[in-house]
Amino acid sequence: MALSGNCRFWIITGVLFFTLFSISQQACKFPDWYHGEFYSQEKGQGKKTFIQEDLWGNFRCRELIIMNETVNKLTGAKNAIISVTHESCHKCIYVLYRTENVLQYKSGDCFTSSVSLGEPGKCRIYRPASDQLMTLYRLKIRTVSCKTTFEGMYHFTYEINEGGGGICNSKDSIIRACQEPGSPYVDNQLFLMTYGKCRGVTNSKFQQFRFQCMGSWYGDDGFMYAGIANTVANEDRARFKCLLTKKDQNPTDNKFLWVRSQYSECSLLSGIYEGYERLVVQPVPPVTSYVQPSCNLPTNLTGTWYHVGEYDSDVVINDTHIYFKTKFDEFSYEEQYFSCQQTLGTRYLMTKITVGKCEMDFVCFDILPRHHSIVRFRIGKPNRLTQDEEQDKDYLLKKFRQSCTWQAFVLNRDDYDWKYDYLIFNPPTPIPCPIGGRYRFIQFGHDNERYKTRIRGVTDKPRVQVDCRHIESEAKSCTKDMTKMEIDAEYCETVDYRGRPIGEYDESDHVLKCVGYWMEDLRSYLITYDDEDAVSNFRCWVYERITWTEVILSRGVRGKCKRSQTAHSSEASDGVSLKLEMHESERLYDDCPQRFDPGYDPYKKPMTIYVLNSSFKNTAFSLLVLIMAFAALLNLNL
Ligand SMILES: *[C@@H]1O[C@H](CO)[C@@H](O)[C@H](O)[C@H]1NC(C)=O
Ligand SMILES: *[C@@H]1O[C@H](CO)[C@@H](O)[C@H](O)[C@H]1NC(C)=O
Ligand SMILES: *[C@@H]1O[C@H](CO)[C@@H](O)[C@H](O)[C@H]1NC(C)=O
Numbered sequence: 001m002a003l004s005g006n007c008r009f010w011i012i013t014g015v016l017f018f019t020l021f022s023i024s025q026q027a028c029k030f031p032d033w034y035h036g037e038f039y040s041q042e043k044g045q046g047k048k049t050f051i052q053e054d055l056w057g058n059f060r061c062r063e064l065i066i067m068n069e070t071v072n073k074l075t076g077a078k079n080a081i082i083s084v085t086h087e088s089c090h091k092c093i094y095v096l097y098r099t100e101n102v103l104q105y106k107s108g109d110c111f112t113s114s115v116s117l118g119e120p121g122k123c124r125i126y127r128p129a130s131d132q133l134m135t136l137y138r139l140k141i142r143t144v145s146c147k148t149t150f151e152g153m154y155h156f157t158y159e160i161n162e163g164g165g166g167i168c169n170s171k172d173s174i175i176r177a178c179q180e181p182g183s184p185y186v187d188n189q190l191f192l193m194t195y196g197k198c199r200g201v202t203n204s205k206f207q208q209f210r211f212q213c214m215g216s217w218y219g220d221d222g223f224m225y226a227g228i229a230n231t232v233a234n235e236d237r238a239r240f241k242c243l244l245t246k247k248d249q250n251p252t253d254n255k256f257l258w259v260r261s262q263y264s265e266c267s268l269l270s271g272i273y274e275g276y277e278r279l280v281v282q283p284v285p286p287v288t289s290y291v292q293p294s295c296n297l298p299t300n301l302t303g304t305w306y307h308v309g310e311y312d313s314d315v316v317i318n319d320t321h322i323y324f325k326t327k328f329d330e331f332s333y334e335e336q337y338f339s340c341q342q343t344l345g346t347r348y349l350m351t352k353i354t355v356g357k358c359e360m361d362f363v364c365f366d367i368l369p370r371h372h373s374i375v376r377f378r379i380g381k382p383n384r385l386t387q388d389e390e391q392d393k394d395y396l397l398k399k400f401r402q403s404c405t406w407q408a409f410v411l412n413r414d415d416y417d418w419k420y421d422y423l424i425f426n427p428p429t430p431i432p433c434p435i436g437g438r439y440r441f442i443q444f445g446h447d448n449e450r451y452k453t454r455i456r457g458v459t460d461k462p463r464v465q466v467d468c469r470h471i472e473s474e475a476k477s478c479t480k481d482m483t484k485m486e487i488d489a490e491y492c493e494t495v496d497y498r499g500r501p502i503g504e505y506d507e508s509d510h511v512l513k514c515v516g517y518w519m520e521d522l523r524s525y526l527i528t529y530d531d532e533d534a535v536s537n538f539r540c541w542v543y544e545r546i547t548w549t550e551v552i553l554s555r556g557v558r559g560k561c562k563r564s565q566t567a568h569s570s571e572a573s574d575g576v577s578l579k580l581e582m583h584e585s586e587r588l589y590d591d592c593p594q595r596f597d598p599g600y601d602p603y604k605k606p607m608t609i610y611v612l613n614s615s616f617k618n619t620a621f622s623l624l625v626l627i628m629a630f631a632a633l634l635n636l637n638l
Contacts, residue, residue: 028061029054033077033097038136039236041264046237049136056093059084063117065125071097081125083115090115092123099215101138102227104266130219135266137214137227137240143189146213149226149243150177150191152356153286158195159278162262163203167280170196172206175281178358189213190231211241222246225266240264246272250331254356255282283356285337290351290360293320294396295340297348300370305423306538308560315423322350322365338363342396347404349396352382359384364404371602372516373425374527380408419520424538424559428529430483433514435526435543435551436595438476439582443489444570445555449577451489454509470494475582477514478592485512485528512539519599525561526553526599535577542567545596549584 030051038049054061063083071077083092089110096104106128108115115122154175159167177191195207214227226243233239242261249256249272259275261268269275285291296319305315313326322338338350341362348365364380383403389395402408443450451473474491477484486508512528515538519525526541533539538559544567545551554569555578556562562575570579586592 028064028082030056030061030064030082031066031077031080033072033075034080034095034103037139038103039139039240039264040134040136041237041240042134046235048139048236056082056084057086059086059089059091062090062114065117072100075100081117081123083117083123085114088112092117094126094128096127096133098135098217098225099227100142100144101214102217103136104133105136106132106134127220130221130223131267131270133267135227135242135264137229137264139236141212141214141229144213144215146177146188146191148216149213149228150175151188152177152358153284154281154356155284156258156279156281158204160203161276161278165201165203167278168196168198168201168204170198170204172196174284176358178286214240216243223269223271225269227266237263242266242269244269244272244275252331253282254332255280257281285335285353285355286358286360288351288353288360290341291337291339291353293339293341295343295348296320297322297340298367298370301367301375304426305375306426306559307421307423308536308538308540308558309421312558314426338365342400342404344400344404347400349400349404362399362403364400364408366404366409368420369603371518372431373428374422374516374518374602375425376420376422376518378409378420380404419563422527424515424527428513428515428527430513430529431516432482433477433485433526434517434524434595434597434599435485435553435582436477436479436482436593437584438474438478438586438590438592439551440585441473441475441580441582443473443578443580445576445578446572451487451510451578453488453490472585475580476590476592478590480591482595483514485514486510487512516602517597517599518602523566524598527559540565542569544568545598549594551582551584551596552580553582554579 030053034051035053036051038051040047040049049057051057061082062085065081067079067081069078071079077097079094079096081092081094083090085091090113091108091110092115093108094106098104108123111122117123118125154177155171156173156175157167157169158173159165172194173196174194175191176194177188179188190210190212193209193211195205195209197206198204210231211228212231214229216224216226218224223244223246226245228241228243230239230241240263242264243258244260244266245256245258257272258279258281259269259272260277260279262276297317299319301317302319303317305317307313307315307324309326311326311328313324315325316323320340324336324338325333326336327333335355336352337355338352340348340350342349346366346368348367350363350365352361352363353359361382361384363382366378366380368376380403383399385395385399389398392398470493471490472493474486474488474493476486487510488508510530510532512530515527515529517524517526524543526543528539528541529537530539531537536558540556540559540561541553542556542561542565543551543553552567554565554567554574554576556565556575557572557577560575564574565576566574568579569576584594586594
């Protein structure tokens with residue numbers, strides 16, 4: 001069937017039109033991630049820009065290059081450079097996608113003839129500097145989490161660059177970025193910023209703002225920026241603000257500097273000291289009524305302790321509170337307060353608050369009685385108080401049952417292989433070492449980790465003058481001071497004609513003080529302290545006597561022994577940096593009898609009857625034993 005001429009004409013026109021149309025469409029169509037209505041403040045004027053398919057405000061898109069690098073992995077958003085035209089103005093614009101709600105751009109000059117991308121003198125393709133960028137804020141804000149801007153509780157001081165005055169440091173100035181229970185907002189997309197008033201600072205006043213987060217981004221200048229919107233501002237100019245900070249400020253006391261713009265321009269912020277308003281922000285503990293203690297901790301826990309976890313913590317305990325300060329690196333740390341609420345036997349229900357966090361948790365501590373300079377404990381799973389539970393007047397009892405059941409201490413039901421965690425009194429009180437005697441030893445471990453000879457102080461040892469024929473590695477803990485373990489990597493064993501060591505003036509290279517020991521799961525653990533140890537003052541050892549004269553020990557990397565560490569371990573995978581095999585080798589005049597305590601009962605009083613005197617020992621040893629036995633009998637009879 002032949003088509004009528006009229007019909008053919010329309011088909012051809014239609015195809016032609018469609019082809020032309022789709023070419024122009026494909027050639028220049030803004031990607032979706034730019035679409036929307038935006039506000040910006042430019043040269044002191046507020047401005048709205050509506051970005052659609054191929055329109056940037058009044059300007060129509062002509063050409064577009066999309067950069068390769070993806071800025072937002074979720075939406076696939078990228079930066080772009082575009083050339084646009086409106087009436088007789090042709091220009092190119094560099095657009096940076098920052099967050100779902102914020103774009104930044106730099107617009108080139110207007111030319112009367114068309115501008116093509118990359119054209120010299122008209123449209124250079126280069127990334128503009130931060131202070132040249134205009135910031136566009138989305139008017140219909142898409143919800144984003146405040147997590148990257150503020151999360152938690154902070155105190156701040158502020159100083160406004162206008163109207164005179166100085167720094168206002170009021171205890172009422174608080175940023176509260178918390179997830180509100182029962183609030184219509186799913187996540188924390190808002191934060192509350194309360195400005196306190198300071199007497200003597202004329203431009204300070206009491207004010208409260210609820211800001212919605214618009215996301216944050218890193219500029220090419222290394223600063224972190226964040227867009228925020230005042231939720232109740234009645235004009236757009238006062239609605240949008242830009243914040244700037246720097247992540248690696250190496251803060252003291254976790255204080256971070258921020259600056260805030262007066263209106264929306266980010267380009268007016270040029271560093272953490274330059275901006276309309278300067279803020280010093282520091283995390284604070286959340287305000288709750290549960291820091292009030294209602295029970296007491298064992299009195300002999302009071303003091304300063306050291307805890308080895310993933311990071312080292314200093315722990316301060318008083319009658320009612322446990323305070324943890326965990327150092328992440330040289331500058332940043334976290335603080336936690338636990339307050340005693342309920343107790344039964346060895347279990348203590350405590351509230352836990354973390355400085356800078358919003359939440360309060362209940363956790364249960366199972367604390368064993370202290371022995372030596374050690375207190376062993378376990379922590380149960382944390383538990384929140386729901387609003388319903390709060391109504392109940394017996395909620396503490398219920399929480400105790402929930403948090404302090406024995407199952408609560410097993411974080412993972414299948415992982416019943418737990419062991420106690422421990423605190424070490426710091427500085428520790430040395431106790432008699434569980435291993436005594438004089439030993440030769442062999443070391444296994446990386447060369448850096450082995451004990452080596454050190455020349456202490458400035459006194460040169462007269463070793464050169466001594467004809468030392470026999471050098472051994474020596475470890476000893478003798479009657480003179482049983483709380484020390486002295487280690488000499490190269491000890492001169494040679495004795496003179498009287499049987500006395502000729503290396504008598506040798507000073508030990510390393511002196512370890514014994515801090516505490518115990519047995520758990522049939523393994524004996526020992527904690528030592530050496531203030532000259534560059535890696536860690538405290539070290540955890542696992543030790544075992546394998547024959548009457550041989551003891552083996554493995555030394556943990558730090559003050560904590562890994563679960564898999566045994567006395568036989570020498571591998572880094574078991575957390576071990578060194579292994580010692582020690583063979584008893586007491587000599588005639590050493591006055592260093594062997595002792596060994598596997599730590600079955602760390603609570604028992606240390607044995608101190610080793611009063612053997614070297615001049616006495618060999619001739620009168622049996623006599624001494626008799627006298628001691630007799631004395632013991634007398635004691636019994638009394
Ligand atoms: C994007 O990558 C392609 C190939 O890797 C390269 O040819 C092109 O120049 C890049 N475009 C931009 C804008 O960097
Ligand atoms: C115990 O420590 C807490 C927190 O460090 C403190 O608030 C409290 O006043 C202290 N209690 C006593 C009796 O010192
Ligand atoms: C600490 O006190 C507990 C009881 O409160 C007791 O069992 C333990 O032996 C004490 N430890 C030390 C080292 O005083």
